[in-house]
Amino acid sequence: MEYEVIVVGGGHAGCEAALACARKGHKTLLVTGNINNIADMPCNPSIGGSAKGIVVREIDALGGEMGKVADRSHIQIKMLNNGKGPAVRALRSQADKQVYPKEMLKVLENQDNLEILEAIVEDLIVDNDTISGIILENNKKITSEIVILTTGTYLRPSIMVGDTRRNEGPHGEKPSLYLSKNLAKLGFEIIRLKTGTPQRIKKDTIDFSKAKIENGDNCFHTFSHYQKPQYKIEDQVPCHLIYTTEETRKIIQENLNKSSMYGGLDDIEGVGPRYCPSIEDKIVRFSDKEKHQLFLEPESRYTDSIYIQGFSTSMPYDVQDQLVKSLPGLKNAKILKYAYAIEYDAIYPTQLKPSLETKKINNLFTAGQINGTSGYEEAAGQGLIAGINASLKLEGKDPLILKRDEAYIGVLIDDLVTKGVRDPYRLLTSRAEYRLLLRHDNADLRLTEYGYQVGLIDEDRYTFFKNKKAKIQELENKLIKYRINPTKEINNYLLEINSTKLKDGSTLYDLLKRPEINIEKLSKFIEIDYDLEIIEQVEINNKYEGYINKVKKEAQKMSNLDNKFIPEDIDYNKIHNLASEAKQKLNEIRPTSVGQALRISGINPSDISILMVYLKKEYNNDRK
DSSP: OOEEEEEEOOSHHHHHHHHHHHHTTOOEEEEESOGGGTTOOSSOOEEEOTTHHHHHHHHHHHTOSHHHHHHHHEEEEEEETTTSOGGGOEEEEEEOTTHHHHHHHHHHHTOTTEEEEEOOEEEEEEETTEEEEEEETTSOEEEEEEEEEOOTTOBSOEEEETTEEEOSOTTSOOOBSSHHHHHHHTTOOEEEEEEEEOOEEEGGGOOGGGSEEEOOOSSOOOSSSSOOOOSOGGGOOOEEEEEOOHHHHHHHHHHGGGSGGGTTOSOOOOBOOTTSOOHHHHHHHTTTOSOOEEEEEEOOTTSOEEEEETOOOOOOHHHHHHHHHTSTTOTTOOEEEOOEEEEEEEEOGGGBOTTSBBSSSBTEEEOSGGGTBOSHHHHHHHHHHHHHHHHHHHTTOOOOOOOTTTOHHHHHHHHHHHHOOSSOBOOOGGGOTTTTTSOSTTHHHHHHHHHHHTTOSOHHHHHHHHHHHHHHHHHHHHHHHOEEOOOHHHHHHHHHTTOOOOSSOEEHHHHHTSTTOOGGGGGGTSOOOOOHHHHHHHHHHHHTHHHHHHHHHHHHHHHHHHTSBOOTTOOGGGOTTOOHHHHHHHHHHOOSBHHHHHTSTTOOHHHHHHHHHHHHHTHHHHHO
């Protein structure tokens, strides 16, 4: 073999997959259609957001790269939902669209064991249901032990505007026209999805006085747990908030039949993203809403391009001109790049194992939008896991499977391989039933151990992590051991800080449970010489202790079911009294555990009971 691993595609999934494999010492080739598009952001110029920001923290905790590059290249950063509970807080940065890809390319080019090739992959080399390499557009063959497909929106893509269709990538690039067809020949179910992007506007043609300014936070944030802030708070670039108008609604309603999605094209197969709809979809689906919010987001310090977040459309150019000018402050706006919709091929993700290896072809992994997801962060998380598991397979080790109570990445992958997709999948906090455990603040505590075990966290970072854990425990122990009594002096102090008097003695740890008391107010009693993140961790663990313990018990019940493994050779058709739909779903998805089987849509608790009785009493007899 020429390589141990070939990664096809240089987007966010491909970058993480290639780096993970190379850093674990495996000779890796990254094949991309255009080196200039590595780590490109064809849509929203941001990293993070609700749930997604936590994924970036998880990527960093596991030893991935996205968080570090985002920290070095953003132009604004803020904590979302800061006034709400810790389970829904998440970082979002306005990325510099010029700097981020350059920073990531620099990392790739300086990585040992990694080569980059500019080429189009059109077919795979498969022998006895096992991958052994790729075939390029010029028929050149390159062999490898493992292939990871991270092709993004470049499988038979089609750009749609009004009644026109162009078979090209997001920037007019040459796409892969045959790879998805050849995957279908190998027996994969191919689905068609679509997404879209809004216009880019010339900055100096916008009247920002008609918009509400949205600044970054006035305190430091980082996605990386180990990298110090590399920006000046006062040097952040503002975004702006505006709303659609009645004129906007009227233009859309009068021209709806000109949209590619609503009559402009009659051969659209793809299903669009439910949680990131076009402006046409918003007007049609939410007809009772008078207006829809939009954000004017700068794409870079080095360009004058402004992105209209929330205004994607597939209307013809002349209608887009009218729509943009109907918005507050954009009456004289000049469009630098028109909006479009893009349709592309993906594989139905229930054809994957939880490791992201395909069930049909050994040693073939897939990650990112090819698996039916949307978003840079979801792609990067999958790419990292695919790279880790490809490496572990080369090393003869078990795959890393993150559970739903361990990581949003675990929720994402489990949803994909267990439930499939109807439209481009987007992570939401509501998808995570154990989200109180999957917080921004504890991503490193949840996952650094895994990153160290698989070899992507070095000794220095691991020592830093262990020291942090020790400091958290040290502060908790201090609060637990220090006891105060209801003296006049102490009760007067409690009244001063708007708390109630003590009737009996109390530890500081128990006192901290009062909502009006934080660790800073306890510094009257003990010295608090700890970093803010240590203090934050102890406060959250203390104040949410009851809720956290309750969720942990619920998660343990599911974990017990996830540890009841289902044999690969099980024949569901032999299970008497199992519902026909259950047999069909179980045969299609082939769950690896009883827990995963329970999460399959259409599987009922009664089906699980029948399955467990069969495994216990009849399975071994049927094998004889």
